[in-house]
Amino acid sequence: MEQTVATSHTPGRFDPENLQVTFCNKTNEEMRLAYWLFTMMGKPALVKAGGLATIAALRLGLPIAPLIKGTLYRHFCGGETLEEAQKVVQKLSAARVHTVLDYAAEAQDTEAGFDYVRDEVLRNIETGRDTKGFSYISVKPTGIGHSHIFEKLHHSQELNEEEQKSFARTKERLESICQSAAQAGIKVYLDAEECCLQNPVDELAEEMMRRFNKERAVLFNTLQMYRTDRVAYLRGCLQRFEGEPVILGIKLVRGAYLEKEQQRAEENGCPCPVFIKKEDTDQSFNQAIDICLAHLHRLELCAATHNEKSITYLTERIQQDPIKNHRQRIHFSQLYGMSDNLTFNLADAGYNVSKYLPYGEVVTAVPYLIRRAEENTSIAGQMGRELSLLQKEMRRRRM
Ligand SMILES: Cc1cc2nc3c(=O)[nH]c(=O)nc-3n(C[C@H](O)[C@H](O)[C@H](O)COP(=O)(O)OP(=O)(O)OC[C@H]3O[C@@H](n4cnc5c(N)ncnc54)[C@H](O)[C@@H]3O)c2cc1C
Numbered sequence: 001m002e003q004t005v006a007t008s009h010t011p012g013r014f015d016p017e018n019l020q021v022t023f024c025n026k027t028n029e030e031m032r033l034a035y036w037l038f039t040m041m042g043k044p045a046l047v048k049a050g051g052l053a054t055i056a057a058l059r060l061g062l063p064i065a066p067l068i069k070g071t072l073y074r075h076f077c078g079g080e081t082l083e084e085a086q087k088v089v090q091k092l093s094a095a096r097v098h099t100v101l102d103y104a105a106e107a108q109d110t111e112a113g114f115d116y117v118r119d120e121v122l123r124n125i126e127t128g129r130d131t132k133g134f135s136y137i138s139v140k141p142t143g144i145g146h147s148h149i150f151e152k153l154h155h156s157q158e159l160n161e162e163e164q165k166s167f168a169r170t171k172e173r174l175e176s177i178c179q180s181a182a183q184a185g186i187k188v189y190l191d192a193e194e195c196c197l198q199n200p201v202d203e204l205a206e207e208m209m210r211r212f213n214k215e216r217a218v219l220f221n222t223l224q225m226y227r228t229d230r231v232a233y234l235r236g237c238l239q240r241f242e243g244e245p246v247i248l249g250i251k252l253v254r255g256a257y258l259e260k261e262q263q264r265a266e267e268n269g270c271p272c273p274v275f276i277k278k279e280d281t282d283q284s285f286n287q288a289i290d291i292c293l294a295h296l297h298r299l300e301l302c303a304a305t306h307n308e309k310s311i312t313y314l315t316e317r318i319q320q321d322p323i324k325n326h327r328q329r330i331h332f333s334q335l336y337g338m339s340d341n342l343t344f345n346l347a348d349a350g351y352n353v354s355k356y357l358p359y360g361e362v363v364t365a366v367p368y369l370i371r372r373a374e375e376n377t378s379i380a381g382q383m384g385r386e387l388s389l390l391q392k393e394m395r396r397r398r399m
Contacts, residue, residue: 011350014315016308019393021348022341025091028399034337035390037075041376042387051370058363065362072369076337077104078359082120082127085359086134088336093133096347097355100136100189100333101128104358104365109146111169117143118173122180129184136354138189139177141201145170147193153200167200174204178212178219187249189302189333192222194257195273196264206237209246217249217300224255225285226274234291241298248299251333252288254281254307256371282310289314293321302331304356306339315351328352337372341389 016022023031041047057064078085078101089099103120121137128134141150149167152159159167174190181188190205192198205221212218221237223230234250241248255261258274265272275281289310292301303314311332318330332353334343346353358368376386 011315011318013319014312014346014349014351016311016341016345018345018348019341019389019396021344022389023393024344025095026340028397031390031394031397031399033071034075035387035394037071038376038387038390041373042384047373051373054366054370058366068366068369069362072373073362073365076335076358076369076372077365078336078357080359080361082124082359085357086127086131088357089131089134092355092357095344097133097343097353098136099134100138100354100356101134102138102356102358103143104360104368111166114144114170114173118177121177125177125180125184125186128186135185136187136189137177137181138191138356139174140191140193141170141197141204142193144173144177147197150193150197150200154196154198171204171207174208175211178208182212182218186218187220188218189220189251189304190222192224192253192255194264195224195227195261202233206240209241209248210244213247213249214245215247217247220249220251220300220302222251222253222304223288224253224274225288226255226258226261226281228273228275228284231284231287231291234288238291238295238299246298248295249302250288250292250299251302251304252285252292253304254285256375282307285310286313289317293317296329300329300331302333304333306334306342308342311342311346315346315349318351335372338376338386 026034040050054064054068078088078099082101085101089101092099101124103117103124108116121139124137128137146163146166149159149163149170152163153167178188180186190201190208192201202221205219208219209217209221223234225231227233237248237250255274261274262272262276264270275284285305285307289301289303292299303310305311314330314332330352332342332346332351334340334353334355336355336357343353343355358365
């Protein structure tokens with residue numbers, strides 16, 4: 001078990017251009033694979049057709065799992081089992097990068113499926129207790145409970161008796177995860193999903209924080225800053241907990257379901273819950289950082305982003321502000337397989353940083369992999385940046 005890396009020295013200047021640090025734990029073979037993958041992901045038509053073909057091939061039972069395992073899966077996932085993922089955890093830990101273990105199975109929508117996910121998460125927490133560099137796990141609300149029940153609660157609709165029992169079981173699952181995480185010194189990042197499910201997730205998160213976030217944050221709620229209401233939610237949350245002996249856990253992201261949210265609002269003729277302009281999302285993300293920094297005496301912050309400007313902004317604020325005692329309250333996180341220049345250089349400069357590392361069977365990880373491939377075609381400049389860094393390093397290594 002390892003607690004948050006409270007660095008004894010002052011974090012240094014963060015330099016995302018340092019290539020030797022960026023690729024410190026990539027072999028030449030891994031560099032070639034990454035280069036090939038990012039080149040392929042630069043072709044949106046290919047990604048779209050590839051995603052559809054992969055799903056169709058899996059449905060037809062064609063033996064394509066080994067192909068996926070040797071390519072996309074190898075780049076973005078930790079392995080099929082916890083034991084395989086542990087090797088990656090150790091490799092990251094050697095570079096002072098922590099792991100957020102993310103059980104990537106797309107849950108079956110059954111009580112038995114949700115119990116299975118809870119048991120796997122509990123097993124991870126037990127393993128994390130004794131593993132250096134592994135002190136975070138992530139939990140997807142719809143991995144432990146029915147999405148239609150979250151949706152009904154979000155819209156303040158009444159649950160029937162069966163649904164009430166089912167939701168009580170969802171809550172118990174989250175409680176048992178928080179309870180073991182609190183005992184094992186592990187942090188739990190509760191992922192945010194689509195807006196139409198989020199109100200009951202926020203309520204559950206606040207209830208768990210009240211119970212488990214005593215001397216430190218055990219549970220983190222995720223705030224999607226592309227939502228127009230999230231700055232107000234953050235302020236409201238701080239007000240609700242004013243004077244209580246609770247350390248809030250706040251994970252900031254921009255949000256992963258932009259097009260879906262815009263489309264749903266248009267179809268339903270409702271006001272759009274997310275910003276229309278990227279600059280507004282960026283501004284609300286930084287505003288949330290400012291609010292969190294102003295309340296670091298009673299919260300822990302995780303900036304989960306690949307945006308270099310946001311990260312530079314936060315590292316500069318850390319350098320400027322007299323918040324030395326609270327430095328261990330700030331974390332950064334990126335997804336495994338993306339933005340290594342940010343992660344490894346943050347670690348090298350002495351910041352608390354982690355990688356989200358999904359693991360699970362190849363076939364069940366396919367939806368996650370398709371989302372990563374699509375994201376890398378749509379993030380403006382991201383894919384080009386990954387490629388140009390890889391190219392420079394390959395030249396430096398004379399590959
Ligand atoms: C460690 C980690 C954990 C994550 N966990 C979650 C999670 O629990 N839930 C979740 O939803 N997402 C999660 N994400 C994904 C995240 O929300 C973003 O989709 C992704 O990280 C890209 O945003 P960025 O800040 O990294 O980069 P950027 O490239 O700076 O931002 C891209 C993001 O900006 C926003 N955006 C783009 N265009 C517009 C526009 N026209 N108008 C308004 N906004 C726009 C979108 O949110 C888009 O994803 C996570 C990401 C990381 C790194």
